[in-house]
Amino acid sequence: MMPTIVFGVLSVIIIGFALAMVLSKNLVHSAIFMAATFVGVAGIYLTLSAGFLAAVQILIYVGAISILMVFGVMLTRRGDISASNLFNKRIISGVVVSAALFIILGRLILTSEWFPSSFSVPESTVGPIADLMMNAYVIPFETAALILLAAMVGAIILAKGARRTR
Amino acid sequence: MDNIFINIAGWIRDFIAGFGLSEGLVYLAMVLVKFVAVLVFVLLNVVFLVYMERRVAGFFQERLGPNRVGPQGIFQLVMDILKLLSKEDIVPAGADKLVYKTAAYVIFVPTMLVYMVIPFGKGMNVIDLNMGLFYILAVSSLTTLIIFMAGWGSRNKYSLIGGMRAVAQMVSYEIPFVFSFLGVIMLTGSLKLSTIVEAQQDVWFIVLQPIAFIIFLIAGNAEINRGPFDLPEGEQELVAGYHTEYTAGRFAMFYMAEYANLLAMAAIGTTVFLGGWHGPWLPGWLWFFIKMYILVFGQMWVRWTFPRIRIDHMMHFNWKVLLPISLANILVTGIGIKAYEMLRTMGWW
Numbered sequence: 001m002m003p004t005i006v007f008g009v010l011s012v013i014i015i016g017f018a019l020a021m022v023l024s025k026n027l028v029h030s031a032i033f034m035a036a037t038f039v040g041v042a043g044i045y046l047t048l049s050a051g052f053l054a055a056v057q058i059l060i061y062v063g064a065i066s067i068l069m070v071f072g073v074m075l076t077r078r079g080d081i082s083a084s085n086l087f088n089k090r091i092i093s094g095v096v097v098s099a100a101l102f103i104i105l106g107r108l109i110l111t112s113e114w115f116p117s118s119f120s121v122p123e124s125t126v127g128p129i130a131d132l133m134m135n136a137y138v139i140p141f142e143t144a145a146l147i148l149l150a151a152m153v154g155a156i157i158l159a160k161g162a163r164r165t166r
Numbered sequence: 167m168d169n170i171f172i173n174i175a176g177w178i179r180d181f182i183a184g185f186g187l188s189e190g191l192v193y194l195a196m197v198l199v200k201f202v203a204v205l206v207f208v209l210l211n212v213v214f215l216v217y218m219e220r221r222v223a224g225f226f227q228e229r230l231g232p233n234r235v236g237p238q239g240i241f242q243l244v245m246d247i248l249k250l251l252s253k254e255d256i257v258p259a260g261a262d263k264l265v266y267k268t269a270a271y272v273i274f275v276p277t278m279l280v281y282m283v284i285p286f287g288k289g290m291n292v293i294d295l296n297m298g299l300f301y302i303l304a305v306s307s308l309t310t311l312i313i314f315m316a317g318w319g320s321r322n323k324y325s326l327i328g329g330m331r332a333v334a335q336m337v338s339y340e341i342p343f344v345f346s347f348l349g350v351i352m353l354t355g356s357l358k359l360s361t362i363v364e365a366q367q368d369v370w371f372i373v374l375q376p377i378a379f380i381i382f383l384i385a386g387n388a389e390i391n392r393g394p395f396d397l398p399e400g401e402q403e404l405v406a407g408y409h410t411e412y413t414a415g416r417f418a419m420f421y422m423a424e425y426a427n428l429l430a431m432a433a434i435g436t437t438v439f440l441g442g443w444h445g446p447w448l449p450g451w452l453w454f455f456i457k458m459y460i461l462v463f464g465q466m467w468v469r470w471t472f473p474r475i476r477i478d479h480m481m482h483f484n485w486k487v488l489l490p491i492s493l494a495n496i497l498v499t500g501i502g503i504k505a506y507e508m509l510r511t512m513g514w515w
Contacts, residue, residue, distance in 0.1 A: 028318055032265065035311055052297055055304040063307035063340075066314045066333045073318070124296045126357055 006047050014040035025086060027072045035065040049121040052129060168449040172289055175200070200292040204281050208426050215425040216243045219466055226470040253414040258321060261411065265319030270416035273312050277426045279305040284433045285360050287443045287451035298359035299351065302434060303344055310336040313398065317408035328407025331477065332398035336389055338484045343385035345492035346378040349499040350438055363442030370441035377495045379439045381488055386435065390427040393469040397477055432461035
């Protein structure tokens with residue numbers, strides 16, 4: 001009973017803030033609403049006994065929102081920030097795409113068979129995650145790190161190259 | 167003496183359980199009681215810390231500081247807060263009102279969330295989380311967003327530059343700040359704060375991880391935006407940075423949050439590096455308190471001794487000095503742990 005209530009409250013919070021984020025015309029407001037949405041998602045992780053994932057969600061996603069806001073402000077070329085996140089006029093195609101996505105996802109969720117796991121949640125989830133990352137999946141883990149490093153080097157070269165052409 | 171607060175908590179628990187509530191409700195009520203206790207503790211300390219900072223500043227600058235209200239001026243901040251609360255609350259006409267107001271309301275939240283897991287003594291924490299240290303890092307990163315909200319919402323050039331600087335500084339210094347804890351985590355093999363303190367029974371981690379402790383002090387100082395890293399509010403160029411436009415009660419919130427953050431940083435340092443509640447003769451919570459205030463005094467000493475660092479030097483120092491040193495510290499710690507284990511298995515230790 002209790003988890004259902006918590007899930008319902010969190011869902012209302014998440015969907016409400018997500019709608020506010022999409023409907024807001026101010027880029028900075030959108031970013032703040034997005035941070036609130038991510039906090040709600042972290043709450044969902046907590047109800048699933050995934051405390052570590054919830055903390056990662058807060059640290060990485062909510063923490064990085066401030067960076068996103070700075071970029072949003074710096075890259076906005078409009079004089080008035082309160083009209084920086086505008087709507088476009090393609091209402092029909094938007095409705096079609098989102099309705100199709102909604103129907104497909106809903107149908108998949110309703111028709112698929114769910115297998116509730118019989119495993120109980122370990123006392124501490126941090127140790128098993130570290131074990132998986134550093135033993136069984138160390139190569140994908142390191143590959144992801146390499147890809148991120150390459151992306152970072154690329155970004156630095158792009159930023160530096162723009163300066164060289166003065 | 168050692169268990170005085172635990173016994174008080176036990177009495178309150180028995181009292182609440184006397185109403186015939188269910189187990190979960192009693193637990194919830196106890197969390198609430200402990201939260202209020204920590205909140206009162208933090209606010210009282212903030213009142214004292216502001217007074218202490220002004221007296222310490224006076225001492226370092228060869229003047230007296232506040233010494234008129236009450237004995238030695240101890241009630242100065244009470245008067246200041248009353249004055250601030252009775253002043254007119256001005257919201258700038260051009261401000262982004264929602265963001266401007268929200269920032270002042272929530273600035274205290276991350277700080278209070280950090281205090282929830284700090285063990286003030288043996289068994290004296292609100293919640294003993296399994297990943298306490300990681301939780302602290304996660305919630306304290308929220309402060310960056312709130313400070314940027316304050317700087318942005320004010321719609322003032324100086325505030326905005328202050329907010330931008332806060333983001334650049336706090337996000338950069340968060341990396342060596344996190345890495346400074348990794349050595350300790352590798353030594354204990356746990357993120358649980360009570361386990362980390364238990365592991366310092368014989369030797370404090372400041373002895374085993376001296377470089378990490380220095381990195382923690384520097385990066386922690388930058389994380390809470392105190393001098394010499396107070397660039398987000400550098401007076402000579404930005405008036406007061408991100409809180410330039412705040413007045414009255416809202417300004418008081420920012421002012422108090424700064425000192426609550428200072429105390430939180432000292433509490434984290436005490437827990438992770440200075441052995442928490444361990445110490446001879448005196449009760450554990452008193453040791454924690456003494457160590458915490460030694461760290462606070464150190465931070466104040468630094469603030470009133472060093473001049474403000476320049477912004478490009480600040481970034482350079484973080485990325486080219488602190489980060490490599492903290493990475494090297496992790497490497498050396500790992501090798502050290504392995505070598506120690508090897509020597510033990512060979513029976514040489």
